[in-house]
Amino acid sequence: MIHNVVLLGAGNLATQLAKALSANGIKIISVYSRTETSAQKLANIVNSQFCIDVSQIPQNADLYILATSDSAHLSVLQALTFTPQKLVHTAGSVPLEILNGYAKSTGVFYPFQTFSKSRNVSFKNIPVLIESKESNLREELLTLAGNISDRVEIMESDKRKFLHLSAVFVCNFVNHLYDLGQELTNSAGIDFSLLHPLIMETAEKIKTLSPREAQTGPAVRMDTNIIGQQEALLNEKCPDLVEIYSKLSRSIFNYANK
Amino acid sequence: MIHNVVLLGAGNLATQLAKALSANGIKIISVYSRTETSAQKLANIVNSQFCIDVSQIPQNADLYILATSDSAHLSVLQALTFTPQKLVHTAGSVPLEILNGYAKSTGVFYPFQTFSKSRNVSFKNIPVLIESKESNLREELLTLAGNISDRVEIMESDKRKFLHLSAVFVCNFVNHLYDLGQELTNSAGIDFSLLHPLIMETAEKIKTLSPREAQTGPAVRMDTNIIGQQEALLNEKCPDLVEIYSKLSRSIFNYANK
Numbered sequence: 001m002i003h004n005v006v007l008l009g010a011g012n013l014a015t016q017l018a019k020a021l022s023a024n025g026i027k028i029i030s031v032y033s034r035t036e037t038s039a040q041k042l043a044n045i046v047n048s049q050f051c052i053d054v055s056q057i058p059q060n061a062d063l064y065i066l067a068t069s070d071s072a073h074l075s076v077l078q079a080l081t082f083t084p085q086k087l088v089h090t091a092g093s094v095p096l097e098i099l100n101g102y103a104k105s106t107g108v109f110y111p112f113q114t115f116s117k118s119r120n121v122s123f124k125n126i127p128v129l130i131e132s133k134e135s136n137l138r139e140e141l142l143t144l145a146g147n148i149s150d151r152v153e154i155m156e157s158d159k160r161k162f163l164h165l166s167a168v169f170v171c172n173f174v175n176h177l178y179d180l181g182q183e184l185t186n187s188a189g190i191d192f193s194l195l196h197p198l199i200m201e202t203a204e205k206i207k208t209l210s211p212r213e214a215q216t217g218p219a220v221r222m223d224t225n226i227i228g229q230q231e232a233l234l235n236e237k238c239p240d241l242v243e244i245y246s247k248l249s250r251s252i253f254n255y256a257n258k
Numbered sequence: 259m260i261h262n263v264v265l266l267g268a269g270n271l272a273t274q275l276a277k278a279l280s281a282n283g284i285k286i287i288s289v290y291s292r293t294e295t296s297a298q299k300l301a302n303i304v305n306s307q308f309c310i311d312v313s314q315i316p317q318n319a320d321l322y323i324l325a326t327s328d329s330a331h332l333s334v335l336q337a338l339t340f341t342p343q344k345l346v347h348t349a350g351s352v353p354l355e356i357l358n359g360y361a362k363s364t365g366v367f368y369p370f371q372t373f374s375k376s377r378n379v380s381f382k383n384i385p386v387l388i389e390s391k392e393s394n395l396r397e398e399l400l401t402l403a404g405n406i407s408d409r410v411e412i413m414e415s416d417k418r419k420f421l422h423l424s425a426v427f428v429c430n431f432v433n434h435l436y437d438l439g440q441e442l443t444n445s446a447g448i449d450f451s452l453l454h455p456l457i458m459e460t461a462e463k464i465k466t467l468s469p470r471e472a473q474t475g476p477a478v479r480m481d482t483n484i485i486g487q488q489e490a491l492l493n494e495k496c497p498d499l500v501e502i503y504s505k506l507s508r509s510i511f512n513y514a515n516k
Contacts, residue, residue, distance in 0.1 A: 012474070069479075070481065070483070070484060071481060071483065093476075093484050093487060093488070112452060112453075112455070112456060113455060113456055113459055114456060114459055114460055114463070114472075114474050115474075116463065116467065116472065116474075118467070119463060119466060119467065121459060125455045126455055127452050127455065151452075151455075153452075155448075159446055159447070159448060161487070161488075161491060162442055162443065162445070162446035162448060162491065162495075163443070163446070163448055163452065164488075165442055165488050165491055165492070166439040166440075166442040166443050166448070166453060167439075167453070167456055167475075168475055168476065168477075168488065168503075169435045169436075169438050169439040169442065169499075169503075170435055170436055170439035170453050170456060170457050170460070171456050171457070171460045171474070171475065172473070172474060172475030172476075172477060172478070172510065173435050173506045173510075174432045174435050174436075174457070174460055174461075175460055175463075175464070175469050175472055175473055175474075176469070176473065176477075176506060176509060176510045176513070177427045177428055177431050177432050177435070178427075178428055178432075178464050178469035178472075179468075179469035179470055179473065179513055180427050180509075181424040181425075181427040181428035181469075182424075182468065182469055182470075184420055184423055184424040184427065185420065185421070185424050187420070188417055188420035188421070189417070190413075190417060190420060190421055190424070194370060194385050194409075194411075194421065195370075195424060195425070195428050196464075196465055197370070197371060197383045197384055197385065197409075198370060198371055198372060198425055198428060198429050199428050199429070199432070199461050199464070200461055200462075201371055201372055201379060202372055202428070202429045202432055202433055202461070203432075203457050203458055203460070203461035204458075205372070205374065205377060205433075206433070206436050206454075206457070207454055208377060209374065209376070209377065210437075210440065211433050211434070211436035211437035211439075211440055212437055212440075214372075214374065214433055214436075215430070215433055215434065215437065216270070216372050216373075216374075216429070216430060216433075217425075217426055217429065217430030218351075218426065218430075219426075219430060219434075220430070221327075223328065223329060225328070225329070226328060226351050229351060229419070230351070230419075230422075230423050230426065233419060233420065233423055234423070237420075241427075243505065244505060244506070244509060245426075245427075247501065247502060247505060248431045248434060248502070251434060251438075251502060252430065252431075252434045255434065255437055
């Protein structure tokens with residue numbers, strides 16, 4: 001059983017994960033971050049120690065959770081001054097094997113959500129994807145994840161990277177389209193909050209209809225009159241959006257007629 | 259005061275609007291549609307008459323609501339055998355002037371939402387944008403809209419078309435990205451419903467953070483390692499998505515560094 005953990009990282013994901021674990025009876029022994037203010041801030045929230053020097057990381061934790069950005073993984077791992085018993089990373093597109101040689105037992109604990117430091121999320125609905133070649137650690141990770149989430153599944157690296165890639169489409173790209181929508185409303189002096197109900201309904205809708213069935217708008221029916229008008233509007237106010245508009249309109253039409 | 263209406267059209271928007279008006283004490287006198295099953299079905303729901311011949315449209319309604327697809331507007335208008343007192347259309351990108359000459363008083367009643375026949379929506383949160391050059395009709399439309407929605411605003415055609423264009427980005431294009439996400443999860447044998455919490459949180463987030471602030475993922479930090487891996491995955495499984503992936507990633511990065 002995992003009773004306590006060390007968090008390696010104090011970013012968005014580390015912050016929300018530490019809060020959820022702490023709120024569910026898992027002791028956070030220490031938070032490590034190169035950035036003192038980040039480490040201290042998170043340590044204060046979850047009532048733990050913190051350190052900014054890898055050599056000061058406590059060596060007696062049940063589990064070490066690597067939750068830095070992907071690009072900092074190797075520098076943290078290579079700096080470790082001891083070999084943890086159990087170590088997991090939390091990244092979608094990073095294979096389990098990156099931890100090889102850095103701990104006795106290794107795994108992945110991937111909470112599938114977008115995290116911001118300033119925005120608390122309820123972990124209950126967040127799927128947590130677990131991977132480990134060792135059945136003991138796998139069971140412990142399933143139990144740990146089950147403490148904070150109602151949806152825990154085993155998923156191996158090859159599949160997880162597709163899950164992460166799909167997240168880029170439905171989260172990162174979608175959010176960017178919200179940003180482009182705001183660019184347009186700003187350019188026309190329209191309050192962006194008028195779009196909130198539409199944005200929520202578009203997201204809600206695909207719980208009961210497939211996205212293919214839910215598709216509406218000028219592109220799906222190739223309404224060339226409206227499409228031409230809208231391209232002209234974009235050319236006038238936001239010319240850098242014309243290309244994305246045309247590509248996505250064409251793609252919608254192609255998919256509707258697949 | 260508008261006590262009763264005739265609906266010209268029985269599609270997604272007409273269906274949801276007729277239900278909302280009917281539930282709020284407005285009598286639907288008749289539903290006109292070229293498609294008998296559609297007209298009859300909606301008429302049954304809102305306890306009204308229906309007709310499939312323009313010449314049979316009752317001439318005594320307080321208001322005529324043109325809620326067909328944009329492309330059918332003119333054919334319905336030109337077929338009318340009388341000149342209504344008050345006539346509105348319900349379209350985002352169609353100017354008020356299209357109704358000139360077809361009624362004594364004309365206006366726009368634009369519920370800003372995505373509608374499906376099979377999915378009921380609560381009108382309370384749906385913004386309704388009103389336009390009319392005549393103050394009497396404008397006031398009556400504001401009152402009518404206020405019966406069904408808590409957010410009613412006046413917006414003229416030139417601004418409304420930008421609102422509609424922004425809807426294409428945050429609804430139609432966003433829904434298409436959900437579709438592409440499902441394409442990816444299907445190709446990897448992943449249950450698409452794993453993405454629902456992420457999709458909902460992405461939509462919720464921008465009520466409290468601007469989309470620019472909320473942006474996460476590999477593109478915003480130009481993580482060329484992950485981006486290269488993901489382009490390779492797409493090339494292997496869904497090559498037709500590579501171009502959209504690259505364009506949107508580049509656009510995210512450009513906006514983050516504006």
